[in-house]
Amino acid sequence: MLMKKILFISHDANRAGGQIVLLQLLRQLKQHNLPMHLLLCSDGPLEEEFRSLVSTTRLPRLGDVHFNPLVEKLLSLLSLDNWAKQKVLKRRWRRFKELFTAQDFGLIFANTIGAAAAYRQLDFISAPTVLFAHELEMSIKKYSDPQDMAYLMSRTNHLIVVSRAVAAYFQKTYSYPENQISTFQIIDTPLILKNIAEAKKVNIRRKMGLPAEAVLIGGCGHAEWRKGNDIFMMVAQQVITHFGNKPVYFVWVGMPVESELYEVQRFDAERMGLSERIIHVGLTSEVFHYLSQFDVFALTSREDPYPLVVLEAALAEKPIVCFEKAGGAPELVEEDAGFVVSYLDSVAMSNRIIELVENDALRLKMGQNAKRKVLERHPTDESVEKVVHIIQGLCE
Known part of the structure; x- marks a missing residue:
């Protein structure tokens, strides 16, 4: 009996953890010959990669309705622009529903x-x-509407979560049945290890104009309140001040240079007198060039379920310093792959980073432990098989 097509939904195609994990998962599932289709709710730099893997449809949106400039101008003068776009959108939705109904999907992911x-x-x-x-x-709270979440949770037959912290939250908040929850992360370990090996061929210190002996403390992610970029700055000030003239640099990868937060952070760095020691790298596809050559990874997040970048840093053998009660990272770090410090205790985080910088053997050992634990706990084939098993069980 042939399996019906699976409809995957991604809220956009930005180069962020959840979207990258989905891209890796689709790549793996394609090898299992599962019939798949992707619904993209918005665009992003990963869209072409998604389209190269699976047939893809964009969700009809008013913002994607455009006319040629002359028509736009005329409709605007007549105050008919919104009316005309709504008519086009309505027509697109009708066609969208016809196409998706005809595909007779067997499961929504x-x-x-x-x-x-x-x-x-x-x-x-x-x-x-x-x-x-x-x-x-x-x-x-930030990225969903309560009514939309209630609707989704009431119709979810199986919940896959990336960490015990996420599982506990969904059980407590939505009273979701424990026996319908699977806890595991899905990462393409061979691909990540390949990317790390390739990235190490680039001398990132030379590329950035830094001394060969520079110590790099790294952070990474789309900058926002949740990621604790302000804490990153405070930790940087404390650690760099401690070492004085020793070439210690803090590098954050993934902050759009056109964003207001970038301007604020550069303003702070200048007032701290550390504008050359605190470096902000914009959005880039070369994340591994930096990640693979950090000495320590500082996860300053206030909330991060189980970020992909932590697993990538661990596979690059980097010790991780993170906060307790801030998500799933402590489940990996524990006592042997870095340090877990009290929530938002920037002094404790600074002291642990200093300890790692000053103790080469400890830094090396904890980095090796981090890699070993990811390899042991998140085998790619096993995780993909779990997903296939869940899908097949619901499609029967």
Whole structure:
């Protein structure tokens, strides 16, 4: 009996953890010959990679309705621009529903809670649902509507979560049954290790114009309140001040240079007198060039379910310093792959980073432990098989 097509939903195609994990998962599932289709709710730099893997449709949106400049101008003068766009959008939605109804999907796989709004618009599709949740409390409040979440959770047949912290949150907040939750992360370990090996061929210190003996303390991610970029700056000030003239640099990768936060952080760095020691790298596809050559990875997040970048840093044999009660990272770090310090205790985090910088043997050993634990706990083939098993069980 042939399996019906699986509809995957991604809220966008930005180069962020949840989207990259989905891209890696689709790549793996394609090898299992599963029939798949992807619904993208918005665009992003990964869109072409998604399209090269699976057939992809963009969710109809008013913001994607455009006319040629002359027509736009005329409609605007007549105050008919919104009316005309709504008519086009309505026509697109009608065609969208016809196409998706005809595909007779056997299962919906919603990647991240960012897909909740789109999922609610797919009420014309009757199919079991898997939610792959990468978020905790603040992200859910920020990126979803409570009614959309309630609708999604009431129709989710199986919940995949990336850490015990996320599982506990969904059980407590949504009273989701424990026996319908699977806890594991999905990463393409061979690909990540290949990317790390290739990246190490680039001398990032030379490329950045830094001394060969420079010590690099790294952070990474789309900059926002949740990621604790302000804490990163305070830790940087404390650690760099401690070492004086020793070439210690703090490098954050993934902060858009056109963002307001970038301007604020550069303002702070200048007032601290550390504008040359605190470096902000914008959005880049060369994350591994930096990540593979950090000496310590500082996870300053206030909330991070189980970030992909932590697993990537661990596979690059970097010890990790993170906060307790801030998500799933402490489940990996524990007492042998870095340090877990009290929530938002920047002094404790600074002291642990100093300890790692001053103790080469400890830094090396903890980095090796981090890699070993990821390899042991997150084998790619086993994780993919779990997903296949869940999908097949619901599609029967």
